[in-house]
Amino acid sequence: MGCWRVPSPVLALLLVLCPAPSPACPAACRCSPRDVDCSERGLREVPWSLSPNTSTLWLGYNFITVLGPNSFLQLPGLRLLSLVHNRLELIHSHALVGLMALQELDLSHNHLTLLTPETFLPLTSLATFNLGSNRLGELEPRVLDALPQLQALLLQDNPWVCSCGILPLWRWLSHNREKVREKSLLLCRVPEQLNKYPIMAFGDESFRQCQETSLSPQHYFAFFIIGPFSFIASIFFCTFMGSLVVFYHSLRRESHCWRRP
Secondary structure: OOOOOHHHHHHHHHHOOOOOOOOOOOOOEEEEOOOOEOOOHHHHHHHOOOOOOOOOEEEOOOOOOOEOOOOOOOOOOOOOEOOOOOOOOEOOOOOOOOOOOOOOHHHHHHOOOOOOOHOOOOOOOOOEEEOOOOOOOOOHHHHHHHOOOOOEOOOOOEEOOOOOOHHHHHHHHHHHHHHHOHHOOEEEOOOOOOOOOOOOOHHHHHHHHHHHHHOHHHHHHHHHHHHHHHHHHHHHHHHHHHHHHHHHHHHHHHHHHHOOO
């Protein structure tokens, strides 16, 4: 049986008249060739049917609470992502995989309390990072160290806990002052006596007690070894001394018996 072949000119014409399908714009969004605006649409999750050519994505003023794994994997060219005024509480450690071209990330006005460094490792091009108006009491500096191109950081209006736990963040902020925006709005919330005190106003002397009481891993290892050893040694010592006392009293009783008439 012979094979039916379509002439090359006809095939070319079919390709022109029937181009390859492209991802449709989500019904809840407004799309232009490289810009997708899904703001104020009552969304509870990130839309999936987005064009891989999207460079800006606006998801503000929705009800998104969680960013699951690979939430933006289909958007390798995304440069700006805005999630302002949602209800974000959790960002999965693989939620931002694939966003190597992202330059601006706005997570302000959400409910974030904890961030892990692994989450932000894919963002090798991120320059502007807004974490303002969340519920952060502390922030591990490794989260910021995972962003090699970071130029502008916003942390205002968070309930910072100004105890010894904030010392690592204070050190990072002190060494990267040029990257911190709105410095005057980084205020302590706890303890009460430091409420509304500017974090950047602290000096080395403010953390002297923390530095004096902080222990290195070597100290903890020494305590782990010496502690049980001292406890066991004390048991043997008490047992030995008790045996000596008993033996001494036994000798005295025997000596007293021998001396009786």
